[in-house]
Amino acid sequence: MRRDPDSILTADHRAEPRGAGERDPYLTQLGERIRSLRAARGMSRKDLARGAEVSERYLANLETGTGNASVLLLRQVAAALDVPLPVVLAEVDGQLDASGQPGQRATEFSQLVQWLAQLPAADLARVREAARHALSPAESRDARHRRIALIGLRGAGKSTIGRALAAAEGMPFVELNTVIEREAGASLSEIHSLYGQAAYRRYENRALDRVLREHDAMVLATPGSLVSEPATFNLLLARCFTVWVKTSPEEHMARVVAQGDMRPMEGNREAMADLRRILQARTPLYSRADVSIDTSGQDAATSLTALRALLPVAH
Structure with missing residues (x-):
């Protein structure tokens, strides 16, 4: 109550x-x-x-x-x-x-x-020690560049561009949402409704850890809210070359609706205002990506060309 x-x-x-x-x-x-x-x-x-x-x-x-x-x-x-x-x-x-x-x-x-x-005392001590050393040696950067992770709000084009990039580069394409569902044995909506957001965040972290262990090279599309969980986002930034795929709020909304999902509009007259607020709140987080591309008004082929031009040589 x-x-x-x-x-x-x-x-x-x-x-x-x-x-x-x-x-x-x-x-x-x-x-x-x-x-x-x-x-x-x-x-x-x-x-x-x-x-x-x-x-x-x-x-x-x-x-x-x-x-x-x-x-x-x-x-x-x-x-x-x-x-x-x-x-x-x-x-x-x-x-x-x-x-x-x-x-x-x-x-x-x-x-x-x-x-x-969220860290246990022993892990906190390890973080303190790690902070005294260089952030990452050259070989770690090379390994990181072989994993391309796409971040950004839903509707930006992560899945479309990700699949095209994976095919062009001869890499596997991984949707983290799919791995989360497999890890939990339930759909995303069931995880949220049955177990709550805290449980979803745990499954999300486990799923990311799994794909990082299983793939030395890949293109990874991540959920839009992953950046809101510090431990998971820091792991992604440390182990992957990250790309913020962004577009205008209007295109975000139009693409989601075009996919057949009318939830953003149902019972919410302020859907666009909410979307703008979410984008504004997450912009400092998305901005931590290595590079960004804007897909506003661009077709998939044009966006793919722009993205490939930004990738590190080591990929």
């Missing part, structure tokens, strides 16, 4: 809306941070409110900086976002871009904190 957030707040700290001129700067940035984390996870406000057991109205106040929250409530929100509480509470002063969104430095810091928080 969803709890009333006021029931766990004291009378002096209830999440009552403030006037526009009375907003606390930290609460405004805290709200934007929660909203950006939600967008990066691809969660709607309704999804987060349900997961955190609060009302949508309360969450809206929190995200806009007009509501204050107890630490207990923020723990619920963090748990629903599947991130450590320090990531939600982290100071973001001076780390916002011109549009008021967390910049690349703040996003990367958040990713690093999430990843480190």
Whole structure:
């Protein structure tokens, strides 16, 4: 049962809306941070409110900086976002871009904190030692360049271009979504509905680890939200030459609908606004790719030619 957030707040700290001129700067940035984390996870406000057991109205106040929250409530929100509480509470002063969104430095810091928080003590010590050495020797870079991983939001053209690239380069093509389903013994929708997002992330990480062990060379198409999971994304960046396949929000939406998937439009009048927000939130993450190609207005053959021109010689 969803709890009333006021029931766990004291009378002096209830999440009552403030006037526009009375907003606390930290609460405004805290709200934007929660909203950006939600967008990066691809969660709607309704999804987060349900997961955190609060009302949508309360969450809206929190995200806009007009509501204050107890630490207990923020723990619920963090748990629903599947991130450590320090990531939600982290100071973001001076780390916002011109549009008021967390910049690349703040996003990367958040990713690093999430990843480190999940490590056992022994692994954390290994990370500390590894940081003292060079990032990667030449032979590791060569091995990495034989695996081409495509990242980006659904509808950008990852599967279409990936299959064409694999055929042109004589490499196997791997859809990570297919491997995830095989790893879990269930469809993606069943994984989410039966086991939840945390379980999906575990299967995603296992699937990536498996394909990396099984393929010295390949073209890999990844799920659009993979970049939101620090440990999995860092593994991909370390072991693959990554390509951000991007396009305009309009083409993203049109291609998904053209594939016969009407879910983006069903019951959601703000589908395009949500899509833009997700793209904006994930852009600093997608930008960590080695190279990027824009497929807007391009056919598959033109995009393939552009991509092959960007690949390292060692592939």
